[in-house]
Amino acid sequence: MERKPLHDLVSFATADLHARERRPAQVARGLIGSEILKIAGEIRALIRSGRRVCNLTVGDFDPHHFAIPATLRDATAQALRAGETNYPPSSGMLELREAVQRYYERELRLRYPVDSVLIAAGARPLIYGTFRTLLDRGDRVVYSVPSWNNNHYVHMAEAEGVVVPCQAETGFFPTAEQIVPHLRGARLLCLNSPLNPTGTAIDPQALRALSEAILAENRGRAARNERPLYLMFDHIYWPLHLGGHRHVTPPELLPEMARFTVFVDGISKAFAATGLRVGFGVGPVDVMERMGAVLGHVGAWAPRAEQVATARLLDDPEAIRAYHAGFLRGIAARMRLLHRGFQAMQAEGLPVACTEPMGAIYLAVRIAAAGRKTSAGRVLDSNEDVRRFLLEEADTAVVPFQAFGVPEESGWFRLSVGAVSEGEIEEMLPRVAEALRSLH
Numbered sequence: 042m043e044r045k046p047l048h049d050l051v052s053f054a055t056a057d058l059h060a061r062e063r064r065p066a067q068v069a070r071g072l073i074g075s076e077i078l079k080i081a082g083e084i085r086a087l088i089r090s091g092r093r094v095c096n097l098t099v100g101d102f103d104p105h106h107f108a109i110p111a112t113l114r115d116a117t118a119q120a121l122r123a124g125e126t127n128y129p130p131s132s133g134m135l136e137l138r139e140a141v142q143r144y145y146e147r148e149l150r151l152r153y154p155v156d157s158v159l160i161a162a163g164a165r166p167l168i169y170g171t172f173r174t175l176l177d178r179g180d181r182v183v184y185s186v187p188s189w190n191n192n193h194y195v196h197m198a199e200a201e202g203v204v205v206p207c208q209a210e211t212g213f214f215p216t217a218e219q220i221v222p223h224l225r226g227a228r229l230l231c232l233n234s235p236l237n238p239t240g241t242a243i244d245p246q247a248l249r250a251l252s253e254a255i256l257a258e259n260r261g262r263a264a265r266n267e268r269p270l271y272l273m274f275d276h277i278y279w280p281l282h283l284g285g286h287r288h289v290t291p292p293e294l295l296p297e298m299a300r301f302t303v304f305v306d307g308i309s310k311a312f313a314a315t316g317l318r319v320g321f322g323v324g325p326v327d328v329m330e331r332m333g334a335v336l337g338h339v340g341a342w343a344p345r346a347e348q349v350a351t352a353r354l355l356d357d358p359e360a361i362r363a364y365h366a367g368f369l370r371g372i373a374a375r376m377r378l379l380h381r382g383f384q385a386m387q388a389e390g391l392p393v394a395c396t397e398p399m400g401a402i403y404l405a406v407r408i409a410a411a412g413r414k415t416s417a418g419r420v421l422d423s424n425e426d427v428r429r430f431l432l433e434e435a436d437t438a439v440v441p442f443q444a445f446g447v448p449e450e451s452g453w454f455r456l457s458v459g460a461v462s463e464g465e466i467e468e469m470l471p472r473v474a475e476a477l478r479s480l481h
Contacts, residue, residue: 072196076444080428084438095469096460098438100237100402102313103460107371109314110364112357116350117317129345131337133160133321140352141321147358149279151292151323153299159322159329159336160348163315164277164307166341167322167332171273171303172198174332175229183223184231185215187238187445187453191231203227204446209396209453212241213405217250224258224270233275235282235400238445238455240376242282242399245289252291252298259301271328272298275305277320278401280365283373286399300325303332308351310401313368313459319343319351372402375458375466379404382470391477392452402459406439409452413480421480423450434479435472 081098088094108114132138138158145151161167168190176182178199184191185205195202203223207213213236220230232251234243252272259269272291279288291298307320320343322329336342343351354360376398383395383406392409410427414420415434421427424441431437442453458466 068197068199072193075190075193077440080438080440080444084432087432093436094432095437095465095472097456097458098440099460100457101315101459102402104313106462107313107368107459109317110312110354110360112360112364113308113312113314113317113350113354116353117346120346120349125346125349127345129160129342129348131342132333133158133342134345134348134352137319137321137348137352137355140355141323144355145323149288149290149293151290151299153323154326156326157323157329159324159333160343161320161322161336161341162318162343163309163320164275164305165320166336166339167305167307167320168194168273168275169197170322170332170336170339170341171271171305172200172229173335174328175271175303176200177228180228181223181226182229182231183220183227185213185219187213187236187442187447187455188231188233189237189445192446200228206447209394209405209407211247212236212244212396212399213239214241214243214247215251216247217254220251221254224254227270228268229271229273230255231273231275233277234288235276235278236403237278237401238403238440238442239396239405240398240401240403241396241405242286242288245287245294248289248291249294252295255291255301256295256297269301272302273305274302277306278310279306280311281369281372281402282400283369283376283398288400303328308354312354312364317344317347317351319347372458373398374463375461376402376404378463378466378470379406379456379458382466382473386470386474386477389474391474392480393477402457404456404458406454406456407452408454408477410477410480411450411452416479416481424452424454427452428454431473431476434476435469437469437473 084094084096084098137160138155141158142155172194176198181201181203182195183203185207205215205219207215255270255272262269282288291302303324305322309315380398383393386393394407396405408427410421421430424443428441439454439456
């Protein structure tokens with residue numbers, strides 16, 4: 042058969058600069074790319090070039106250090122061999138939704154109907170689905186900073202964001218006193234615990250106070266026949282609690298919060314399975330049904346074989362406990378090394394501070410080096426300057442809090458342990474200390 046002639050379309054596909062600014066829709070034109078992914082891409086390129094960098098940037102797991110559970114791996118392969126390769130139901134396979142229902146009842150002591158459970162291709166579609174399901178254009182969303190990507194979802198939903206800055210003294214979580222003045226007229230409040238980027242966990246009393254404020258607001262709205270305020274509670278890291286800290290949820294503290302809470306969850310962080318793309322949302326039935334319709338049109342369902350395998354894992358508490366025994370031990374060891382290393386630098390008088398490791402795979406570290414000079418006479422004016430200084434002088438890659446919505450040059454950075462070994466951390470700490478000693 043004669044082959045069709047090749048059509049070189051490069052010149053047509055490459056729009057000129059003026060046309061490029063006008064062609065996409067306004068929302069797409071104004072959308073800012075992820076600063077975290079930008080930095081991570083830069084570091085990966087350096088590593089590919091042969092440079093040895095302690096990569097503390099990515100909220101991911103290196104499978105050489107943290108493999109997925111054998112049950113999940115083997116069950117996925119078995120499901121593929123069995124032909125589980127066609128479309129799953131758009132709201133998720135019933136066996137997985139029922140497994141999530143049992144998982145929440147068993148592990149979180151929260152009993153929901155199966156119609157409260159929605160499966161998606163990871164947590165991101167569920168966050169997007171929550172925004173799209175609950176918000177009309179111009180609706181108000183209240184969220185604290187630092188936090189992960191709320192500003193981008195606000196933009197995509199064409200909503201109005203109300204930003205509440207938080208400090209280390211409260212674990213970088215908002216207090217009820219900070220939030221209450223913004224609730225009147227708001228449609229959505231976003232919380233994440235354990236928190237990305239700080240690795241801190243919300244205090245149960247603080248969460249109770251926030252939940253009480255939401256319920257009080259909604260009682261008033263019911264009397265005025267107004268739309269309710271919802272809480273998006275992203276607890277994707279909840280199984281990764283460290284140091285004896287206990288995870289709490291709003292409906293656990295105040296059961297009536299189940300009417301207004303949408304949980305964002307999944308296997309990506311709890312089981313180092315970021316690439317398998319299985320997330321689950323749990324919430325009020327009416328909201329989850331409408332969200333299922335939204336995500337069904339997007340085609341954001343999780344792969345069928347991985348859904349089958351995830352159902353098998355969630356229904357095997359012994360396999361989960363056995364996996365977490367080693368998994369959490371590895372995370373905790375890395376977090377302790379980081380924490381002790383920066384505490385030692387602080388005790389030496391170097392310009393650093395850090396939070397207590399409480400959960401997730403992150404440590405928040407403050408490096409107050411802005412305004413100081415390098416040995417070459419260069420003044421470090423910003424967090425970005427400090428980030429580049431650590432990369433150049435200590436072969437250490439970190440993410441500034443500017444990537445998490447914090448505008449001021451606070452000196453805070455996120456350090457992630459998911460893609461590094463204990464040995465890499467031990468080798469990195471003296472390099473960072475020496476680099477900081479060189480500043481004046």
